[in-house]
Amino acid sequence: MLCNNRKGNVVEPILNKDQISELLLAIKSGQVSTDLQGEGDSVDRASVQSINLFQLGSGSDSQQRIPNFDIILDNFAQNFAITLTNLLQRSFTVTRAGIEPFEFQEYLVSQKDAGAIGVLSLDPLKNGALMLLDGELCFSLIEIMLGASTEMAPLHLDRKPTTIELNVLKSTMIRACRDIDKALEQVIALETTVIKVESNPRLVSIAEPDAEILVGSFIIKVGDLSGKFDMVFPVATLDPVREKLRDLLTVKTVKQSGWYDVLVREMEQMTTTIIAQSGTVTMPVHKVMKLKKGDVITLNYDPNSPLKVLVEENHKFFAIPGTIRGKRAIHLTGVYDQGE
Template sequence: MADEVLSQAEVESLLSQMEAGGGRAVAAPAMAAPAAGAAAINKAPRTREKVTPYDFKRPERVGKEQMRALQSLHEGFGRNFGAAMSALLRSIVDVKLTSVDQLTYSEFVFSLENPTYFNVLRAEPLEGNLILDINPSILYPIIDRLLGGGKEAGPVARRPLTEIELRLVSRITQLFLNELKRAWENVLALKLSVERVESNPQLVQIVPPNEVVVLISFELMLGDIRGMINLCIPYNSIERIGSKLTSNSWASYGKQTVSAASIAQISRQIDRSLVDVVVTMAETRITTEDLIGLRVGDIITTDHDIRSPLQVAVQDVTKFHASPGAFKGQKAIRIDATLPPEKKLG
């Protein structure tokens, strides 16, 4: 059988069929080496390269390793800031890191509420300014708690802060800066301060609108109330210290042991906290008609035995058994037993 040589067009046609058929073998007659300008039939099929879209409006200038370092560093910061907030407000506060993203400064600014609590920070020796934004949905409940308010969350105000409120919230800001300084001390010794406070974020231009920033977002939970705290770090501020944002520099922060002094300080704060203590004398049921007809001096009968202990609850958790009595002319109870901690289901 005479040697056959395929033309370039025939080779391209066969290769197209192989690609369309998922790489299945195609039968072809034996051939001699192709002449000049012709391709061999047993040529390896061309591989398709994966194309990744790139958005020039949102360039990723911070490396993946630096982003992972920032995420791990601020996860530890969130835990410590939550503990410090709990001591200040005398209530359980949970702070959780939700995201570490790259975006443009204009995208960050236009994503915020107006008005809001917008702090322009100075972080020497970093260049430029940083931004700390606290969402009003969590800020006003914090102010209410600092002023002695209760657990009920009222409507969120849509107005700039007053001078008195600014003085109160500055305690939260300073607490944030103190913990942020501790979080960064293994990377860089920062000298943090607030340069100015604004209510309209669109009036502040610390970098050009298209400049890349790193947005670090935290969710703060105070009981059933939730709100966001955002830390904005422009790329040009951390560009020169990119090599320091490695696993060797920040890993030790999350593994620090709690010192005895820290435990004592938190204990002193908690010891001065006010708690609700409720003693249940007895429980019974009556009709609405009887309830409406109650007058001073009426007696309500119950099934509670006078010799049975009373339930004493602290912050809605039953903690003690007690007996009723009097002390120096005042109604009182005597603690008879301490109940074991309630086990949480699940």
Template sequence: MATVDEIDQDEMAAAMAAMEDEEEDGAKEASFRPAPERVLNQDEIDSLLGFEVENEQVGERTGIKAIINSALVSYERLPMLEIVFDRLVRLMTTSLRNFTSDNVEVSLDNISSIRFGDYLNSIPLPAVLAVFRAKEWDNYGMFTVDSNLIYSIVDVLLGGRRGTAAMRIEGRPYTTIELNLVQRMVEVVLQDAQAAFEPLSPVTLELDRIETNPRFAAIARPANAAILVKLRIDMEDRGGRIEMLLPYATLEPIRELLLQMFMGEKFGRDSIWESHLATELWSTKVPLEAVLDEQKLSLRDVMDFKVGQTLMLNNGPDALVEMRCGGVSLAQGRIGRMSNNVAVRIENGIKKKIHADATETGAAANPQAGARK
């Protein structure tokens, strides 16, 4: 008969065996269980789409946003723009010093390509947007003046103390005095931009309107590419930023000039090669034919030609002989003899006659031009 201790030991052994079986089954199920799906956090999603703040400040684009914006034309394909904007910086430094009677330093931050819609959405408000028109190019551009520069200009022009930062009042629209002062500064900058483009292509830049809402400053389609130039204006301890936006459609009339590597570059034209080609053409030997007479004969008569047969020509000894080159009539002359050679003396040049006819026709079409000649 079994004792109580033996019964307890048997039960404990059975329980341990059952636990081992359960652990083995659990391990097998775990080995066949699929791995849990990993969920991306917000930082990883922003990095994938290319909306990281650090990259935007540096100017780099990553992820899907880089693929979307890869179709933008880089301003580096227009090398003459850098020369124009460097000239603009020098002109603005002088003109703004005279305008503000203060020590002004203008620096060029960067030049980049951006879509017009993206730029409007990125403008920090409040700001003043000045839309200008380029007459000769028949299109528009835009200046954006940030609030720091607006209050700094107002403070300087109205006699604010030096050494103190300009006071900013948030939450209210700009007053008429502030807008007028900013408009005067923008007109000065427009004159400098006009002078900067003058050596390349004369253009007249006129201020069209002043806006404070970016929606009312639409000068191009949102998907159109544009060139953004960021300029920094420092007046001792005050200053701000002004940005110039030029759509590529505005610069299209002078695109060939902007493609130049240096001022006055000529594309596809070499004066040395032209002079060499002209010299070689003048010394080129061409075959010249003297046509005594032309007759039309049937093929039967031509096939019946015999050796020693004499062909009678219709021209007499004093008749004019036509001079041809490549089937083109050049002149007419009379045949004769010089020493032991048969020669032709030129009587009149057909080329001169054609030139005279063309001159008479042009004079008849334009009587004033004929009278001047």
């Protein structure tokens, strides 16, 4: 059956019920293909990648579920740089390179070249965390701790650190634990400790293989030397403090570097001027210049109304005058609301 439009042109044919039934049977039996591929078209199967719809967007979801975590890592980087500078008497800089989500097993497989891996306990949080130093950074830090110059060339040793070398690096990780506690003190009181230091990624399992983790990457620079290290946090570890992290930037919780407490304490000790005012009068200058002893100035003041109490020239309270133990005093009777 053909159908004509209003202009009389022939358009696509319309199938009747029998034809529709035959078409559905042919599709079901496989005689008619449902692919949209046209003649001469080809699909490059090699470029097709499988997608896990249940984990689609998990990376962005992880960072959304752990808000403001980048602020914590930036604070840790600043504190750790100061710690290394004071410890080794060299000028260190530590900067965060990024935050990325991974599956735990996938990440460990990619870290075959890691030099030292510290397993950290973040009591009272569960699961803990990892601190991974790359090989070059490990050996460079050891040399600097033993007195080497920062102008030396980076060491490229084709081996893992020895047990003695891992113990030397453990002291640095212990100090990093204190900086982790300091970075998170606005959110939770932690007691971070180093459980052990390994060089084999297979011996540092702190989560299930498919568990979701957040990896903070950092760059350390000292003199001509530089290296990388990662801080690994399972999402399950950070979930208990998710809401506190979300509120990290509110007025009540921002206490950067202790200055908040210092400013509040100093402001509380400031002095201010309080005036009990009965009335005011406006006079031209030439009359003020003619005032002399004995003159009476009429005030715009009702003796039966309360006094105005001014704090730094701003009306704040109402009061009535009186005396106490032979001295003049005022008794506050109310608080001034704007517009009264």
